[in-house]
Amino acid sequence: MTPSPPSRSQSRSPRGTTGIGPLRSRRGCKTCKARRVKCGEEKPTCLRCSSTGRKCEYQGTVPLGTYSSAAASSVASLLDKPRSPSPNSSSSSLSSVWRERRAFAYYFQHAATFVGGLDVEFWSTVVPQVCQVEPAVWDAIIALSAMFEDREHNSNAPQRYTLPENRRDALAWYSRSVSAVRQRIERGGSDVFVGLISCVLFICIEALQGGTEEAIRLYAQGVQLIVALRAQIACGAIPARKGVLLEDTIVPIFVRLAIMALSVSGVSVQALMLETAQVLSGFASLKAAREAMVLLVMEAALFQEACxxxxxxxxxxxxxxxxxxxxxxxLFSRLRSWKAAFTTFLDYLRMKNGGGELSAQQTTTIALLTTYHEMTYTIVAICTSPRKTITDKHLHNFRNIVDQSRIALDASARSDGTQPPFTFDIGVGFPIWFTCLRCADPTIRREALALLRRAPQVEGFYGNATITVSAEAIMVIEESLAMAIDAHRARNQTLHTGGQVDTSHITMFDVNRFAVTLEGPNTNSNAITNTTLLPTLTVSDIPEEARIKPLVPFRPRDGVPPGLTRGAVERWGRAPDTWFLIFSRLDRDPVDGVWREIFDCVPAELES
Structure with a gap:
């Protein structure tokens, strides 16, 4: 595994700030409050108190997630043994050690729960235990923590100063971790299991800093490591307990990521799915229900490809x-079996809870799994037909996806109404994106877009800003084409009577010479000017010829994709390194009545 070293940020601290400081909240220990200094909130003893030999006490308890006593012991041990080179008496070395310890405490107390979702044991116990003996994993954890906090800080409190030192530290720690992994590979002493855990952490780091392409490349390498690790387990070179962890936790993580990577990574997921049993007769936990649903989603995606x-x-x-x-x-039969087993488990869960309210995480997960079931059922139902208007028969499924996504987001929202900046578990992003893509009902679509803006900034590989704006672009393209096609047919019918009207020549360049942006804040209202294009538009107003299929974005400098002419790109007058959104739609030949796929594109960046 050879990830590319990250580039360093050139950001500077705003005037009047001193860069990174202890966590700012009212939950600090009583000792730091009495001294009027900022407390890092590390548990059970904050770093300021432990480093000066003071007694550390907290007022009440702070919910930090569910961690085992063994995990807490591991954290205490790690905080006593930072992975930096042995510190000397210089203030710079002591500051570096303190920042590392603070970053790890922040990871354990704040980031691990949100990143891991239902896999909290892996993120809060297994990974910290591995980092006790693996400096590369330690560096990756603290880099992930610093980037998580940077995302958290800048997105939820934009009026506050940024954390440039957090970013610089994260990049330095990440680079150090990458170098350590490379050195072990070059020496031939690489542990495949450690390499796989490092790969998972590197994917998170790349996703948090917007490196989607690198994250997907690392994902492909991780799949190769899983295959290699399975071979070592089969021949007895790896302990069986690691095999259990691999199949129960790490492989499901990669299968979930495969949902998003299937169309762009070129990686076959069959090898991952072969060793993963799909039990639909009954679930012992929400996690078991999740893993079974993820496999159904993957089967549906492969079925869609075949169709x-x-x-x-x-x-x-x-x-x-x-x-x-x-x-x-x-597939329909397995989806029904999953639904029946899921309903039975929910009845048991509510009975076990004495009829009381479920926890926020349980409520979120139940709603999420419901949205994935609705989405998967709809995919299986519609993909046998090449006509995209078939989705109009499933508006109730899209409505359920939107309603359940809203429940999930409401339940996962924190006290200030914000969402965690990043999750590596399943999230609302994929079902809502599917709704924006395939549901032509203007009302449902706009509700889905509003929910997409509330979702975590990063889910898996992808940044929320990118998919939100591209989803909005798809809506605008379809509604713009619908208007143009309707106007063309009206003019044609005025001149002629009867017969099929040729609409294949209608392009987005002629219809609406706008540009969309796939980068930047997802609240950018200047990128697309006709979001509320037709307030009275109904789903029946968008014909088959206006329904589009978005394809992988491209840059002209890398070549023009098949089906698209160079003239279709050059007429926009953009630079060769401009990103374009390419899409296709079906149009019926007015002579023989045969449907044909035609391609078009729009710039995916605003003009400077």
Whole structure:
């Protein structure tokens, strides 16, 4: 595994600030409050008190998540043994040691729960234990912590100063971790299991700093490491307990990520799924229900790929081969089994809880799993047809996705109404993105967009700002095309009577010469000017010819994708390194009535 070293940030501390400081809140220890100094809130003893030999006491208890006593002991041990080079008497070395210890305490107390979701034991126990003997993992943890805090600070409190030292420290620690992993590989002493844990942490770090492409590359390397680790376990070179951790926790993490990486990574996920049993007869926990649902989502995605290949081969005819019908029926059966097992488990969970309210995490997870079930059912139902208007039969499913996503976001919101900046667990982003992409109902779509803006900044590989603005662009493109097609048909019918109207020549360049932005704040209202294009528009006003399929963005300098002419790009007059959003739509030939796929593109960046 050879990730690229990160580049250093050039940000500077605003005037009047001193860079990173202890955590700012009212939950500091009584000793620091009495001394009127900022407390780092480390538990059970804050760093300021422990470093000066003072007694440290806290007022009441602060909920920090569910951690085992062994994990707490590990943290105390690690805080006593920082992974920096042995400090000398210089103030700079002591400051470096203190910042590392503070970053680790912040990770353990704040970041681990939000990053891990239902996998809290892995993130708050296993990873900290590994970092006791692996400096590269220690450096990766504190880098992740610093970037998490930087995201947290700047997104939820934009009026406050930034944390440039946090960013610089994170990049330095990350670079040090990458170098350590490379050195072990070069020496031939690399532990595959440690390498896999480092890979997971590196993916998080890249995602937090916006390195989606690098995160996906690391994901592909992680899949290779899983295959290698399974081979070592099979021959007895790795202890069986590590094999259990691999299959129960690490492989499911990569399977969940595969949902987002399937279309862009080029990595086959079949190897991951072969060793993962899918139990649908009953669930012992929400985590078990989640893993089973993720596998169903993956099966549905693979089924969708097979259907799309058939559509292309059959020139978008509506005939469905018997084998695809059989696969669809089998998936529907498994989805029904999952739903029945999930309902039974929820009844048990409520009975166990004595009829009282469920916890916020339970409420969030239940709502999330419901949205994934609705999404997966809809995918399986619609993908056998090449016609995108088939989704209009499933508006109730899209409505349920939006309603359950709202419940999930309300339950996961913190006291100030904000969401955690990053999650590596399943989130609302994918189901809401699917709704924005395939639901043409203007009301439901705009509700989904509003919820997408409330979601965590980063889920898995992707930043929320990017997918929010691109989702809005898809809506605008479809509604703009619908307007143009309707106007063209009206003019044509005025001149002629009857017959199919050719709309294949209508392009976004002629319809609406706007540009969208896939970067920057997701509240940017200047990027798309017709978000409320047609307040009275209904789903029936958007014909098949206006329904689009977004494809992977491209830059002209890397070549023009198949199906798109160079002229379609050059007419926009943009630089070769400009990102473009490419999409396709179906249009019926007015002579033979055959549906054909046509391609178009719009710039994905604002003009400077």
């Amino acid at each position: 799309e290949s058939n559509h292309a081969d059959m020139q978008y005819a509506t005939d469905v081969p018997p084998e695809l019908i059989a696969r669809q029926a089998a």
